Amino acid sequence: MVTEFILPDVGEGIVECEIVEWLVKEGDVIAEDQPVADVQTDKALIQIPSKYNGTVHKLHYAEGEVAKVHAPLFSMVVEEDAADGVTTAPVTENKADNTAAAATGNAPVEFILPDIGEGVVECELVEWLVKEGDVIAEDQPVADVQTDKALVQIPSMYNGVVAKLHYKEGDIAKVHAPLFSILVDGDSDAVAAPAPVASAAQASAPAVAPVAAVVAPQVDSSKLSDEERRRIRTLASPAVRRIARENDLDIASVAGTGKQGRVLKEDVVNYLSGAPVAAPAAASTTSATSTTATPVTTAQPMVAGGTRTESITGIKAAMARQMMASVQNIPHFTYAEEIDMSALVAMRQRLKPEFERMGTKLSMMPFFIKALSLSLLDFEILNAQVNEAGDTLTYFADHNIGMAVDTPKGLFVPNIKQVQNKSLFEISEAVNELATLGRAGRLGPDHLKGGTITISNIGAIGGTVTTPIINRPEVAIVGLGRLQTLPRFDASGQVVAKQILNASWSGDHRVIDGGIIARFCNQWKLYLENPEMMLARLR
Numbered sequence: 001m002v003t004e005f006i007l008p009d010v011g012e013g014i015v016e017c018e019i020v021e022w023l024v025k026e027g028d029v030i031a032e033d034q035p036v037a038d039v040q041t042d043k044a045l046i047q048i049p050s051k052y053n054g055t056v057h058k059l060h061y062a063e064g065e066v067a068k069v070h071a072p073l074f075s076m077v078v079e080e081d082a083a084d085g086v087t088t089a090p091v092t093e094n095k096a097d098n099t100a101a102a103a104t105g106n107a108p109v110e111f112i113l114p115d116i117g118e119g120v121v122e123c124e125l126v127e128w129l130v131k132e133g134d135v136i137a138e139d140q141p142v143a144d145v146q147t148d149k150a151l152v153q154i155p156s157m158y159n160g161v162v163a164k165l166h167y168k169e170g171d172i173a174k175v176h177a178p179l180f181s182i183l184v185d186g187d188s189d190a191v192a193a194p195a196p197v198a199s200a201a202q203a204s205a206p207a208v209a210p211v212a213a214v215v216a217p218q219v220d221s222s223k224l225s226d227e228e229r230r231r232i233r234t235l236a237s238p239a240v241r242r243i244a245r246e247n248d249l250d251i252a253s254v255a256g257t258g259k260q261g262r263v264l265k266e267d268v269v270n271y272l273s274g275a276p277v278a279a280p281a282a283a284s285t286t287s288a289t290s291t292t293a294t295p296v297t298t299a300q301p302m303v304a305g306g307t308r309t310e311s312i313t314g315i316k317a318a319m320a321r322q323m324m325a326s327v328q329n330i331p332h333f334t335y336a337e338e339i340d341m342s343a344l345v346a347m348r349q350r351l352k353p354e355f356e357r358m359g360t361k362l363s364m365m366p367f368f369i370k371a372l373s374l375s376l377l378d379f380e381i382l383n384a385q386v387n388e389a390g391d392t393l394t395y396f397a398d399h400n401i402g403m404a405v406d407t408p409k410g411l412f413v414p415n416i417k418q419v420q421n422k423s424l425f426e427i428s429e430a431v432n433e434l435a436t437l438g439r440a441g442r443l444g445p446d447h448l449k450g451g452t453i454t455i456s457n458i459g460a461i462g463g464t465v466t467t468p469i470i471n472r473p474e475v476a477i478v479g480l481g482r483l484q485t486l487p488r489f490d491a492s493g494q495v496v497a498k499q500i501l502n503a504s505w506s507g508d509h510r511v512i513d514g515g516i517i518a519r520f521c522n523q524w525k526l527y528l529e530n531p532e533m534m535l536a537r538l539r
Contacts, residue, residue, distance in 0.1 A: 002057050002109060002184075004072040010039065010046050015069050017041045019061045028056045036074065039067065054078040060157065062245075071114045072157075108163040108181035113173055116145065116152045122174050123147045125167045134162045139240060139265060141258070142180070144441075145173060148318035150448065151409060151441035153262075160184045243268050316410050326472040329390075331509040334467045335517045337525060341483060341499040344531050355428060365403060366427040368455055368480065371527035373399040373419040374537045376453070379520040383452045385473040386511060393511060402451035402471060403431065405438035406461070412438050413471055415451035421539075459483060464502045475508040476517070 010017055017039040024036050030050050037048045057075040061067050116123060123145040130142050136156050143154045161183040167173050240263055244251040247268075254271045256263035302308055312320060344367055355362040376383045376399050384395045402415035414434040416427060437443045454471045459482035466479035481502035488498040503525075507517045527534050 002075055003052070003054075003078045004112065005036075005051065005074050005076060007039075007048070007067055007069050007071060007073040009069060010048075011041050011044070014041045016066050017046070017069070019063050019065055019067055020045065021063055022059055023047075024056050024059075026056050026059055030054065030056060030076070048073070050076070052076065052078045058157075064245075068115055072112075107183070109184050110178040111142075111156070111180050111182055113145075113154070113175050113177060113179040115175060116147055116154075120147045120175060122172050123152070125169055125171050125173050126151065127169055128165060130162050130165075132162050132165055136160060136162060136182070137265075141262070146409065146441075150412075150443045150445060152444075154179070156182070158182065158184050240265050240268055247272055319411055322472065323469050326469050330470050330472060332467075332470060332506050333509050333514065333517075335505040335507065335514060335521065336465055337503050337505075337521050339501045339503055339525050340488070340529050341501050344528055345483075345499045347531050355425065358425060360425065360428050360432055362428050363431065364483075365431050365455070365457065366424050367528065367531065368457075369401050369403070369416065369419055369427050369431070370422075370424055371524055371531075371534060372401060372453065372455065372478075374527055374534060375520055375524040377420070377537065378523060379516065381512060381516060382476045382520055384475055384511065385452070386475065386508065387473075390510060396452045398452070400450050400452045402454035402474075403434065404454065404456040404458075405435055405443075407438045407441065409441050412443055412448065413451060413454055414438060414443050414447040415454075417450065453477070455480065459501065466504045468504065468506045470506055470508060475511055477506050479504040479506075 007017075018041075020038040020040045022037050024030055024034075030036065030053070032051065032053050033049045035047045036050050036056075039046050039048060054076045057077050059074045060072055067073055113123075124147075126144040126146045128143050130136055130140075136142065137159050138157060139155050141153045142156050142162075145152050145154060163181040163183050165180045166178055173179060240251070243265065244254070249268065249272065251263060251268075254263050254267050257267055258264045341364075344364070348362060348364060348367070352362050380395050381393075383399060384393050386393055398417065399419040400415045400417050401419050402413040405412045405414060414437070416422070416430045416434070419427060422430070434443070434447060437447065451471065451474065453474055454468075454477040456466070456468050456477060456479045458466050458468075459480045462482060464481035464484070466481065468477045468479040470477050481504065483499055483501050485497050486500045487495050488500070490496045503521065505517050505521060
C-alpha cells in the first residue's frame with residue numbers, strides 16, 4: 001500500500017523547513033523510527049524518523065528545497081503488519097486486492113488535497129484543468145482552487161491516468177481529503193473499471209494521506225536577495241526548478257508557455273536543447289497603474305419577475321466576514337483632506353522615461369506609498385495593531401503597506417514588505433508585480449499577510465470621497481479619490497488650474513483621535529505637494 005508520510009510539526013509556529021539531507025533513497029527498505037531526513041528550520045536542525053516499516057517509494061523534494069509542514073514529505077509502501085494502523089482514503093473493494101494493486105500501479109490512488117495556506121481548511125474548486133480518462137504527467141496542473149486568500153493551482157506529482165474527479169466545479173473541497181483518484185504509471189486499461197472510491201465530499205480527512213500533491217512552498221521574500229526574489233517570482237513547480245538547477249540554468253531566463261506564463265518541463269528541455277519555444281499562454285496586459293478589472297459574468301439572463309440565488313463563497317465570503325468583524329469591533333471615524341498634486345504629477349512625467357528605461361512603469365501609487373512610509377516615521381501609532389481583546393497595542397518596525405486590488409475574483413489587499421527600506425524604483429516594481437499577480441488570481445498567502453496600513457485607490461474607478469473600512473487588525477486606512485483638474489487661487493489671487501485629489505482617512509477611535517490623524521495627514525500631504533521634501537528623509 002502506497003502511503004504518504006506527512007511532515008509533522010517541527011516546532012511551535014514553524015510552517016516550513018529546508019531539506020538539508022536525505023538519509024534514505026528511493027527503493028530503500030526502512031524500519032520504524034529509522035531517520036529518513038535532516039531538515040533545517042529557522043531555529044534548529046531536526047532529524048525526521050519513519051513511523052512505519054516499509055519501502056521508500058518516492059522522495060517529493062530535492063535537497064535544498066523547502067518543505068511544508070503538514071504536507072507530504074515522501075511516499076512509502078508500508079508493510080502489511082504496519083499498515084493496520086494507517087488511515088487512508090476509504091475504498092469499497094477488498095483491502096488485500098487493493099494493496100497489491102496499488103503497489104503495482106493497477107488501482108486508483110487517492111490524490112489528497114494538501115495544505116494550501118495557513119489556517120485554510122477548505123477551498124472552492126474553480127476549474128478542472130483535466131477530465132476523467134486524461135493521461136497526465138508529473139507537474140502538470142490539474143485544478144485551480146480558490147481559498148479565502150488566493151487562487152492556487154494544484155499540480156500532479158505522478159504520471160498516470162485520471163480515474164475519477166471527486167468534485168464538480170463550484171463545489172467546496174476539504175483540505176486533507178481526496179481531490180481526485182489517479183492510476184499511477186498510466187495503466188489506462190484499468191480506467192474502464194476503476195476501483196470504486198468513496199465520495200470525497202463524504203470522506204473524513206485521513207490521518208496519513210496517500211499520494212498527494214505538493215504546492216510550491218511559500219518563502220519570506222523579504223529575506224531574499226533581488227536575484228533570488230526574481231527567480232521565485234517565475235511560476236514553475238519544484239521538479240522543473242530542480243531540472244533547471246541541475247543544468248545550472250536560471251529559471252527566470254526561460255520563457256514559460258504554460259498558463260499565466262508558468263515554466264513547464266518541456267520549456268526547460270527545449271531551452272537546453274536550443275529548440276524554438278512556442279508562444280507563451282496569453283496573459284493580462286492591463287496597466288498596473290489602475291486597480292480596476294472587468295468582472296467575468298456567466299449568469300444567465302433572468303426573465304421578468306424571476307430571481308436567481310447564488311452562494312457567497314471564496315473571496316466574497318472572506319471579505320464579508322472581514323468587513324463585518326471590522327465594523328462590529330472597531331469604532332470608525334473619517335477625516336478628509338484635499339491635496340494639490342500638481343508638482344507630483346509634473347515630477348512623475350519627468351521620471352517616467354527613466355523608469356521605463358530601467359524596465360518598469362511608474363504610476364502615482366509608489367509616491368503615495370513612499371510618502372506614507374516617511375510620515376509613519378513620526379507617527380508610529382498609525383503603524384500599530386490592537387489585539388483581539390482591545391487592551392494591548394503592538395507597534396511594528398516594518399512598514400508593510402497594503403494596496404487594495406480589484407480583481408475578477410474579488411478584492412485583494414496584498415502588501416509591500418519593508419517599504420521604509422525600499423527606493424521609489426523598488427516600490428514601483430513591487431506595485432506592478434502585485435497588480436499583475438492580483439489580476440491573474442496568483443497572489444499567494446505571503447503577499448496578503450503581515451500588512452500594517454492600507455491604501456485604497458478607489459479613484460482609479462471613480463468618485464472623490466469615500467468612507468473606507470479598516471483592514472482589521474490595522475488601525476487606519478486611506479481612500480484616494482479621482483484626480484481632477486480644478487480651478488484654485490494662487491498666492492497672488494489669480495485663478496489657476498490645479499491637479500486636485502481628495503483623500504479620505506478612516507481611523508480606529510480606540511487608539512487614534514482626530515488630532516493625530518489630522519497631523520499625520522498634514523505630514524503626508526506636505527510630502528505629496530512638495531515631493532522634493534522627501535529627499536531630506538530618504539535613506
